[in-house]
Structures are given as structure tokens and as C-alpha cells.
Amino acid sequence: MIRSLSPRLSSRLRFLVLLGGTALAASLLAGLGGAQVAFTQLNLAGQTVQSIQLYGAEYASDTILGRLLKITQGDGIVTVTGLGHTLLLPLDENQRRATTDFNTVQLDTERRQARSATLVNGHLYLPLDTLASGLGATYQNGSFTLAPAQLLGVSSRSGKDSDRLVLDLSRDVDVVDERRGASVVLTLRSLSGQARRYTTRGAFVPSAEVARVGSDLTLTVPLPATDGYRTFKVVRETGVRIVLDAGPGVPRSSPDLLTRVTRPLIVLDPARVPGVGRDSTLDVARRAAELLSKQGWQVQVTRDPSSALSLDDTLKLARQSDVYIALDLGRFPNSARSGVTVYEQTGRASAQIVNDIRAGEAPPYGALVVAGTGSSRRLGDLLRGELKGGGVSARREGTTRSITLGEAPQAALLLELGWVNSASDLANLGVPSRLEVMATAVARSVAVYLTARANNNANLSAATPGSTP
Numbered sequence: 001m002i003r004s005l006s007p008r009l010s011s012r013l014r015f016l017v018l019l020g021g022t023a024l025a026a027s028l029l030a031g032l033g034g035a036q037v038a039f040t041q042l043n044l045a046g047q048t049v050q051s052i053q054l055y056g057a058e059y060a061s062d063t064i065l066g067r068l069l070k071i072t073q074g075d076g077i078v079t080v081t082g083l084g085h086t087l088l089l090p091l092d093e094n095q096r097r098a099t100t101d102f103n104t105v106q107l108d109t110e111r112r113q114a115r116s117a118t119l120v121n122g123h124l125y126l127p128l129d130t131l132a133s134g135l136g137a138t139y140q141n142g143s144f145t146l147a148p149a150q151l152l153g154v155s156s157r158s159g160k161d162s163d164r165l166v167l168d169l170s171r172d173v174d175v176v177d178e179r180r181g182a183s184v185v186l187t188l189r190s191l192s193g194q195a196r197r198y199t200t201r202g203a204f205v206p207s208a209e210v211a212r213v214g215s216d217l218t219l220t221v222p223l224p225a226t227d228g229y230r231t232f233k234v235v236r237e238t239g240v241r242i243v244l245d246a247g248p249g250v251p252r253s254s255p256d257l258l259t260r261v262t263r264p265l266i267v268l269d270p271a272r273v274p275g276v277g278r279d280s281t282l283d284v285a286r287r288a289a290e291l292l293s294k295q296g297w298q299v300q301v302t303r304d305p306s307s308a309l310s311l312d313d314t315l316k317l318a319r320q321s322d323v324y325i326a327l328d329l330g331r332f333p334n335s336a337r338s339g340v341t342v343y344e345q346t347g348r349a350s351a352q353i354v355n356d357i358r359a360g361e362a363p364p365y366g367a368l369v370v371a372g373t374g375s376s377r378r379l380g381d382l383l384r385g386e387l388k389g390g391g392v393s394a395r396r397e398g399t400t401r402s403i404t405l406g407e408a409p410q411a412a413l414l415l416e417l418g419w420v421n422s423a424s425d426l427a428n429l430g431v432p433s434r435l436e437v438m439a440t441a442v443a444r445s446v447a448v449y450l451t452a453r454a455n456n457n458a459n460l461s462a463a464t465p466g467s468t469p
Contacts, residue, residue, distance in 0.1 A: 084172030107134035151193025161249030163202030204247035264322035287439030338422035346398035390437035
């Protein structure tokens, strides 16, 4: 469903920028300062393309590999996504070093020593053996082969007001879903598998039929026009799951839900504290947002130095959030308090639907909409642990006074950076390195929490096998 990699892991990689030169003709080879470059031919998933030999290792350009994968470059790192995998390769300015295994690369959530990306004549080139390891491909010099995508199995699960079908695939494929009259049809591109009819114990999806159409497979499910459906992917180490939920409990139109499933929303809400010289809450929020955004997370900050969202708009964002963190300074006349505190909402939530789902009245996909009460505790523990690792001690307390925490359906915290009555706190908040520690702690804890949540959702998607005729 969610494929999210932890920025915490990737931030520790050594990112290097590279120089070099790709030879476009034999006359240019002499200008490469002795670099060992030779043109070769590569069988790339059945197509003959050009590759190069660089210091004995085979590389292909991002233009050629872009036919199979999405490749982006930024901040000294190359991100490769496709076939259900995400790879992070440092960009090394030294071509000879890039072709050694001195480089730390990240293949999904695993870090390894392997060849890394480099530039040749200003063009990006990637090592084929590293890509094969991360994508589950078969590689030998001159040949890069992808195993055919296969349908491994179909399983089902019945629910109170919706049923679930799960298709297990050996690797990721393109999926198109559409409603056709009284049926929903999923088309899975370039997928091999057995055509057959399945029956289930479900009340809303009693059967499903897998059929072959050319090189594709289709899954057809009968569904009344009054019922809704939704589909999403769950990327796992062993393959990809395509999940279909259908029944009267699924809204016929659910763009907000689908957005949450595919791309979680992080909301950072820094309070404006008058009478304090430095806007430390905004400083921490903006630094944390920058760290998260660079690694692909979706982040909203509720204000900037000159303007802020209204309370109604802030509450709307909080209701849509997967992680909501308010940042504030403690202030109370004549208070002697000081230090950093992480607050969790206690008591009932403001929204009745949140209370209902947490009380157990939840559809099969309820955990994707409203998290349990322990989600904020898990995020709070992560945040306090990251702060402690940076040398900042933080208390844990509960609160009922925050409107926005009560409206957030998922993990929500209030991070109190210090107290305006404390001279030592204000002095600490004037130190840029301390603000950086706090921002990094926020970013890392959020990333680790959401990554773990994605893995848990993959486990929740497991369904019992459906019976077949």
C-alpha cells in the first residue's frame, strides 16, 4: 500500500558528487584522462541497448534505464523506483571509486556495500549489478533479465460492511481499475497467471474471476452500483499485494482516503509566541519539514513568518493528517517550570467517528482512517528517544486542552520546546545547534513511525485463502 523509506536511514549515507565524461565517440575517449571506458551492448529485459564498461564494471545511462524505472537525482543521491522497490545510490565524483564496493547503498530498507552511480561526460550512469540486486533481477555481463511478473495467489476476507480480496504478485505491475455496470474490473498489465473463478464466504463480494486478455490479467468482481470500492498496493519484501475492498461500507468516492493510503500527510503546526525574540517554533518546524520533504514525505506547515492559517483551516488539515505535531512554548504567569515536554492527548476525541472506530466499530480498513490510541504514544516515545540521542531530555505528559490534538485521527503530539519564563530555556533556544537537534528529532521520529506503520498495514492486509470450485 505504502512504500515509504525512512529518511533517517538515508540521511546517514555518504553522498558524493561526481565528475566524469561519457564518451559519445572514439575521439572523446582520449579526453577522459585515462578513464577505462568502453562501449558494449546490453540485453535489457529483451531489448538490445548500449551500455559501457567502466573500470571493468558495466553501467547503463539513466535515459536507457528510464524505460523500465523512474530515476531521479538530487542532493548527491540517485533514487531509483520501480518493480515494487526503491533504491538509493550515492553519486560519487570519482569514477574509479564509484565502481568499487566502498560505497554504501540502500536497497529498499537494507544497506549494503556496492558499486554506486557516477557521471560520464555529464550524463548519469548506474551500475547494473547493484540494480539487479535491489530489483530482484538476474544479471550477468551483457544481460539484465527481469523475472516475469506472476500472480501467486488470490485470498479473501469478509467484513461487517465490506469484503476484501488480496492478489499476491511476484513483483509490481501497472494496475487499472474501473467500474463496468454491475462489476468492478482490475486490469493487471503484463502479468502471467492461471485464469480461474474464485468463490468466497463474503456477503458483498461472493466471487471473483481471473481471465487472460492478451498479455494482461483481469480480475472481475460483481458489485452493485450502490456499493463502493477502493484498491491499493502493499509493497512487501517478497512481492506486491493488490488489495480490493468492496461493499456498502466503502464510500463510492473517497479521494481523501486514497490520498492517505498512497501518501501520508504530515502537519507541523508551530504556534506564534509573542514577546519572544526568536521564532523558535517556526524555525524547528521549517527545518524538520525541509528534512522530510527532501526524502519525499508530504509535509504541511501551518504558517510562515508573515501569515498563518485560520483555526478552521488548521483543524481541517489536522483531520486529514497521518501525523500532526504542534510546536509551542510553555507560558504561564509566574511559573517556575522549564525544559522540554512531549504532550499526548488524553480522554475522548472531539470527533465522534474517531471515538467509534477506536471503540471497535471499525470496517476492515478502519486502521487506515483512524489510528488506535497507542499511535501517539509510539510516536511520542520515538520523539523523546531521538531528542535524548541529541542530548535533549524531554518529559512525557498528557493534555486535554489542545483542540487540534483532539481533532487529529492519527498520531498527534504537542512538543513544548521550553518555557518563556525560563531564562535558560530561552538561551538554549537561541543556539542554532539545539534547534537543529530538535528539528532532526522531529523528522527522524516521524519517518520511523510512518515506515513502521506501512509495514504493519502490510501485515493487516493478509487475508485467508478463498475457496475455489
